Amino acid sequence: MPEATVPFKIFRYKQGQNAGHYDTFDVPIDEDTTVLVALQTIRRDQDSTLMLRHSCHHASCGTCAMLVNGREELPCVVNVLDLRSSPVVVEPLRNIPLVSDLVVDMTDFYARVNPADRPYVRHSEFLPWAQTPDGIDSYSRFENCIECGACVSACPISGTDPDYYGPAALAAAWRVVEEPRGRQPQQALNWVDNEKGCWRCHVAFECTEVCPSGVDPGGKIMALRGELSKQKLRGLFGFGRR
Amino acid sequence: MQETQDLESRGPVRARRPLTAWFDVRRDRLGSWAFALNRLTALGLTLYLFIHMAVLYLLAQGESRWDSFILVVRSPLFLALDVVLIFGILFHGLNGIRVSLVGMGIGVRNHRRLFWILSAIGLVLLLVSAWLVFTI
Amino acid sequence: MRDKSLTHQGPRQDRSGAIWLIQAFSGLLLVALLLLHMVAHHFIVEGGLREFRQVVDYASHPAIFAITIIFLIVVTVHTVLGLRAILIDLRPSLAARRSIDWLLLAIGVAIIIYGIWLEFIIARL
Structure with a gap:
């Protein structure tokens, strides 16, 4: 009833x-x-x-x-x-x-997330004490991002410039830096080191607020910036770029 | 540019207009309010900078011009505008500290707490400044 | 199928990271300089600097003169870069963007030259 x-x-x-x-x-x-x-x-x-x-x-x-x-x-x-x-x-x-x-047409959203080349699985931080069966080194799990597009919808800069990579793609790039799984972290950093990438964000954190999957894209964009800032400042003061 | 044209030819995009997006302050969204206010105060402070620099030219024009200007800006209306200016400076400055620190990877997890702590500091400074503006 | 991996993305780096860092550091520096500016103008002399002679004497002091010029340059850089960020968010065409960059550069240089010129005039009063 x-x-x-x-x-x-x-x-x-x-x-x-x-x-x-x-x-x-x-x-x-x-x-x-x-x-x-x-x-x-x-x-x-x-x-x-x-x-x-x-x-x-x-x-x-x-x-x-x-x-x-x-x-x-x-x-x-x-x-x-x-x-x-x-x-x-x-x-x-x-x-x-x-x-x-x-x-909505998610074609561009997927086209933006794919270049980050993030693996779909990550090291699992859950059940760290659990014994793994023979032949399995450690447990993996799927990445948090479910590619729903909520972050892009909430982001004021995605609402401003259609060429901005957007929170999901940038968060995916940070995952490559954080856990490369065979990828090249520096390539991910170079990919986002431009005006359409991590520097365009204006720190409104709307993406993080609406993400239904705990990705925290805002935090990850800031992590990309933090890493690139360190590299640039090191380069500026003569300690070598990387 | 090709990408943009293709994208827009596939169907309308709701709210993909800069001004709509900047001031899309839906409900209690802290980050959007901070971003929108940061933009507004930035434009206000830029306007003030130009006015301030033009006004300083009055000094070069001699004592009488300067004194008559000072008389005008001691009026209650201008003193109230001073308080608005101080609000703009405090908000833009303190929010700028948050954005700079968080953008360099410092305090990212605590950016909300940082916002409220800096806002509390800003509010105290604003009240003290307003009192000083009207009493000194 | 097109290879979408990072290795095939090509170089994309530009100056926006450096510009962001300049904006952030000039902003942090401005907080300190503005604090100094406000305290110096409103608390050193009782009732704040208002009298013509007081203002001129203050502005002519060599240390204040130097700090004012540094303040002028930092505030101009921060303002111009901030305006640029806002204008870029209005999605100007490539040609318009070039004009914006040159116009802002001209405005910035003009403000700094005007400010320094004014400082010298006031210091000689």
Whole structure:
């Protein structure tokens, strides 16, 4: 039995239109309904033209990221009743080209993150006491970043300049420096050492605030700067560049 | 440039306009407020620098010009503007210390705490300065 | 498939890191210089420097004269680089960016020359 009916105010846009608009739908909600499930309910029962992207339903894939009440979220893990808002406003991510309704085109986002060449696995810091089976030296785990695009949506500079690498790509570059796993850290540092890279950030830390996966891109951009600053100052005072 | 054109031909980009992005201060987002205020105070202080340097030319024009200028800036309106100026200097300076330190990799994890500590220092200095401006 | 690895990215480094460091250090230096400026102008003489003669005598003191010129240069560098950062965020075209760089350089040099000239005039009063 639904516990409440909650209005959802949803951003709508279709290819060829000049601008978007908002449609409102009343959705029956129970205590477990997430924003993503509510959107799927609208699509199933009220408007089959509503476009959205999703995959895993448990914050692992990063596919569904969007704005819920103006904040970057993974709607698959946002409980509707916890929001305590009426209506719930749902919009696509900012600073990324729109495809339709709540779907954005992630092509450029991926094209920016890939050059960082970050391995997808990292040394696992969890269960350090656990014994590893024969033939396995140590445990690895996946990187934190789920490439959802929330950081780019929240970043004021990604909102300013489409050529800025953006928080996710820069954070990926720092991971190469931090844990190279066969890559060349200096190449990663050289890649970000320019106006479109780590120097463009204006330290608003919005990326870190909205990251659903604990990546802390803002902190990692500052780490890149710190490392490059050290190199530059060492070079300036004659201690050699590296 | 090609990349940008391709990107924008694929569909509109919400909020990819510089001024919208700079002043996108949604709700309680501390970093955005700090960034937007840093920009505003930067522009204000730049304007003040130009005015300040132009005004100093009055010294070269002799004592009477200078004295009449001093009379004007002792008015309550100008004293209130002095307090606005001090706010701009304090915010830009103290936030600048935070941004510089964090940008060099110092105190990155504590940047929020650093912001509030510096804000508290700034508030005390602002109140003391305002009192001095109106009482000296 | 295009090789996207870092080895194939080519050189991308530019001067923005050096510019950021200059901006950061000039900013930190400005905090100290401005503190000195404010204390000197408002607390050394009771009631602050206001009288024409007091201001001129103060500005003519050799140490103050030197510090003022350093202050002038540092504040101008910081202002010009700050304006540049803001203007670049407005996404000017490449040609406009070149003009902006030259214009800001001209403004910076003009402010410094004007300031030094004014300092000498005031010191001779």
